[in-house]
Amino acid sequence: MEVPLCVLVTGGAGYIGSHTVLELLLDGYKTVVVDNLNNSSEIAIARVRQLAGDHAHNLSFYKMDIRDKPALEQLFASTKFDAVIHFAGLKAVGESVEKPLMYFDNNIIGTITLLEVMAAYGCNKLVFSSSATVYGWPKEVPCTEEFPLSAANPYGRTKLMIEDMCRDIFASNSDWKFILLRYFNPIGAHPSGLIGEDPHGIPNNLMPFIQQVAVGRQPALKVFGTDYSTKDGTGVRDYIHVVDLANGHIAALKKLFDPTIGCEVYNLGTGKGTSVLELVSAFEKASGKKIPLVKTGRRPGDAEIVYASTAKAERELNWKAEHGIEDMCRDQWIWACNNPYGYQTEKTQ
Ligand code: NAD
Ligand code: UD1
Numbered sequence: 001m002e003v004p005l006c007v008l009v010t011g012g013a014g015y016i017g018s019h020t021v022l023e024l025l026l027d028g029y030k031t032v033v034v035d036n037l038n039n040s041s042e043i044a045i046a047r048v049r050q051l052a053g054d055h056a057h058n059l060s061f062y063k064m065d066i067r068d069k070p071a072l073e074q075l076f077a078s079t080k081f082d083a084v085i086h087f088a089g090l091k092a093v094g095e096s097v098e099k100p101l102m103y104f105d106n107n108i109i110g111t112i113t114l115l116e117v118m119a120a121y122g123c124n125k126l127v128f129s130s131s132a133t134v135y136g137w138p139k140e141v142p143c144t145e146e147f148p149l150s151a152a153n154p155y156g157r158t159k160l161m162i163e164d165m166c167r168d169i170f171a172s173n174s175d176w177k178f179i180l181l182r183y184f185n186p187i188g189a190h191p192s193g194l195i196g197e198d199p200h201g202i203p204n205n206l207m208p209f210i211q212q213v214a215v216g217r218q219p220a221l222k223v224f225g226t227d228y229s230t231k232d233g234t235g236v237r238d239y240i241h242v243v244d245l246a247n248g249h250i251a252a253l254k255k256l257f258d259p260t261i262g263c264e265v266y267n268l269g270t271g272k273g274t275s276v277l278e279l280v281s282a283f284e285k286a287s288g289k290k291i292p293l294v295k296t297g298r299r300p301g302d303a304e305i306v307y308a309s310t311a312k313a314e315r316e317l318n319w320k321a322e323h324g325i326e327d328m329c330r331d332q333w334i335w336a337c338n339n340p341y342g343y344q345t346e347k348t349q
Pocket of ligand 1: 010011014016017035036037038039040065086087088089090091106110129131183186
């Protein structure tokens with residue numbers, strides 16, 4: 001019998017991580033999750049086990065900080081990993097502006113520690129969660145992987161620095177294999193409504209905020225800017241269903257075992273731009289709820305229009321997003337109805 005490949009997933013209890021871990025298990029991979037639960041709950045892991053059914057025995061979970069080098073070394077000493085998918089990181093832009101050192105410590109030191117331990121134990125394949133934030137305010141759209149890169153805030157800087165680190169490490173030793181995935185705007189949830197995004201505190205991102213308005217946790221959505229040069233004056237983004245994004249990781253993982261791969265970058269998006277008002281309207285349709293709006297000024301640092309060129313991922317990863325905005329809103333609403341307070345109950349909030 002063929003031995004299944006074993007993948008370490010850092011940050012696998014989080015939003016994108018939990019959806020990816022489920023797809024890995026369903027695809028037959030042995031999956032080991034490490035997460036310090038800083039922005040997630042172990043309930044997500046239990047729900048993934050539930051959804052994975054017969055494959056659940058292939059999942060192990062360790063509550064661990066990736067900066068804890070002795071703990072990580074112990075794990076690598078006891079398990080041979082064929083590859084690592086690295087989600088663990090802090091991701092709130094505003095917080096990163098207030099506490100840059102916390103972001104450099106968690107995201108940069110965490111990644112350096114992980115790469116050092118991988119090198120020490122002979123594991124040289126990594127998929128990394130980068131972001132469309134590295135395109136800054138793009139001069140034109142769609143964004144191709146060759147566009148100039150910049151960082152507008154400490155969070156974005158950590159993504160760019162880690163991408164550069166991977167490029168430098170590969171330049172020094174071509175045994176390494178890196179796939180850097182630049183996500184556009186992941187939204188939605190698994191259609192079962194069992195796993196989804198559970199932001200702590202008041203959400204910064206559009207869809208989690210809309211969801212909280214719909215379930216009565218926030219009174220109204222502030223629309224940040226109505227004077228952009230877009231179809232209706234509001235910002236345009238490339239929203240991608242989180243299950244499509246998760247499947248993009250399986251495609252990238254497979255590509256890591258292609259002998260020709262070195263250090264490659266892929267956009268994961270749909271290639272379609274949707275405005276704030278269009279997303280609100282699609283969500284209202286899916287949920288039957290009216291989302292009260294307050295039109296306010298632009299949010300500092302926001303770009304006008306960002307969407308992906310998906311040609312490279314389609315061509316080289318043989319992957320394409322399948323779900324549209326309607327599916328994303330439907331699944332977000334199923335998750336919201338089943339879990340209006342995320343993985344916690346209302347009383348424990
Ligand atoms: P998330 O916060 O839900 O998941 C990140 C997980 O990493 C959390 O479970 C958290 O507890 C864990 N973690 C953080 N620091 C850790 C550490 N030092 N050690 C161990 N675990 C740690 O976020 P997400 O939306 O699932 O994002 C996953 C990755 O994708 C992040 O790196 C994020 O920056 C990146 N990304 C996210 C988006 C997005 O819109 N969600 C867009 C682009 C890129
Ligand atoms: C934000 C981050 C980006 C990160 C991405 C995915 C900022 C400046 N950028 O990008 O670094 O990679 O999330 O995590 O935070 N909007 C409102 N009202 C709201 C929230 C958002 O109108 O309450 C608008 C925004 O102005 C934007 C759109 O909705 O036009 C999407 O916003 P958001 O979900 O925060 O994502 P990004 O701005 O793309």
